[in-house]
Amino acid sequence: MEKSDFSYCGLNCETCKKRFKTIRSRIKELDNAFEVVNIQAMAKAIPFMNSKYHGYRKMADFFNNECPGCRNNGGNPFCGIRKCSKKKGYFTCVECESDLCKKYKSLLKIHKDNEIQNNRELIKQMN
Numbered sequence: 001m002e003k004s005d006f007s008y009c010g011l012n013c014e015t016c017k018k019r020f021k022t023i024r025s026r027i028k029e030l031d032n033a034f035e036v037v038n039i040q041a042m043a044k045a046i047p048f049m050n051s052k053y054h055g056y057r058k059m060a061d062f063f064n065n066e067c068p069g070c071r072n073n074g075g076n077p078f079c080g081i082r083k084c085s086k087k088k089g090y091f092t093c094v095e096c097e098s099d100l101c102k103k104y105k106s107l108l109k110i111h112k113d114n115e116i117q118n119n120r121e122l123i124k125q126m127n
Helices: 013-036 039-045 047-064 080-088 102-110 115-126
Strands: none
Touching: 013 039, 013 047, 039 047, 080 102, 102 115
């Protein structure tokens, strides 16, 4: 594992790409199942399904595009962690003296699998 594999917050981009690949595979399976029942025609014919189907398509389109990583202008364009790390000249926010700031704590609520906490330790060892 290389230091360059990590985003500004400490997520491992390669792990994320693998997860998204799995999601893309499942979306393809779902799309195939939708073709069998002609979901597009059904969505046009049943008003409440139309908005649901369009919502699904937006989400599916998001996952079908591979993220280049936040170091390559991917990820959340409004990410406060990225802005803060770049402003302070840090490779990741692990270097920050403020151990777990408000921006970072909000990220932990989303990623509950301890990946970030484990990666923080790996990154500290690499420095």
